[in-house]
Amino acid sequence: MRIDIVSIFPEYFAPLDVSLLGKARRRGVVDVRVHDLRDWTHDRHRTVDDTPYGGGPGMVMKPEPWGEALDAIVPPGTPAVPRLVVPTPSGRPFTQAQAVAFAAEPWLVFACGRYEGIDSRVVEEARQRMPVDEVGIGDYVLAGGEVAVLVIVEAVSRLLPGVLGNADSVTDDSFAPGAMETLVEGPVYTKPPVWRDRAVPEVLLSGDHGAIARWRRDQALRRTVVHRPELAAKIDPDTLDADDRRV
Numbered sequence: 001m002r003i004d005i006v007s008i009f010p011e012y013f014a015p016l017d018v019s020l021l022g023k024a025r026r027r028g029v030v031d032v033r034v035h036d037l038r039d040w041t042h043d044r045h046r047t048v049d050d051t052p053y054g055g056g057p058g059m060v061m062k063p064e065p066w067g068e069a070l071d072a073i074v075p076p077g078t079p080a081v082p083r084l085v086v087p088t089p090s091g092r093p094f095t096q097a098q099a100v101a102f103a104a105e106p107w108l109v110f111a112c113g114r115y116e117g118i119d120s121r122v123v124e125e126a127r128q129r130m131p132v133d134e135v136g137i138g139d140y141v142l143a144g145g146e147v148a149v150l151v152i153v154e155a156v157s158r159l160l161p162g163v164l165g166n167a168d169s170v171t172d173d174s175f176a177p178g179a180m181e182t183l184v185e186g187p188v189y190t191k192p193p194v195w196r197d198r199a200v201p202e203v204l205l206s207g208d209h210g211a212i213a214r215w216r217r218d219q220a221l222r223r224t225v226v227h228r229p230e231l232a233a234k235i236d237p238d239t240l241d242a243d244d245r246r247v
């Protein structure tokens, strides 16, 4: 997978060189290219924003640098086009299902705007020649899209083959499509079996995989009901067995 990121703060993406993603980049599983939007400005101050038409606080990012940046990264007439992903508070909620969909894409381009946003004509024009996803990572306000891109790139890249050591750990993720779609994960434990007088739940040491799976699902249901009632409400009652209903 190729990932291009355009930002006025390219240094924000240094973290993409560490840990799993760093390994994946070195292995060639993912090719991440970070671009400085100011490389497509032509004035002495390398201006990328201006005051909003219609008045109002803050600044809006000018369309010209973005148009030139996207043309340079995705030259018009290129047969293969990427999905353009624009993190914005006004976007569709970014979910695990969306991460799975993005992970199947050969090429993603991320446009990091300031919170006040990028001149809307940029997305309008881009839509003429590539799919555009305006996504949000939460109902709160960040100063720009950079942190959201770090979140999305991490959620997507860990799904790519060869990035996570143990591919299985993806299938039983919270929110993973399928059985865990609307469940969050339950508690996890490791050695020692007793720590500060607190013992690991017996069932996990029993070796009875059926009982362990039931216990884990039970705990996931409980945690979902407590932490995410709105997700619990979505659980199809027909998929609950007698044990589940006890929760």
Ligand SMILES: Nc1ncccc1[N+](=O)[O-]
Pocket: 087, 088, 089, 091, 113, 114, 115, 135, 136, 137, 138, 139, 140, 141, 142, 143, 144, 145, 148
């Ligand atoms: N919440 C956000 N605030 C600013 C930019 C992008 C954002 N987001 O959620 O993608």
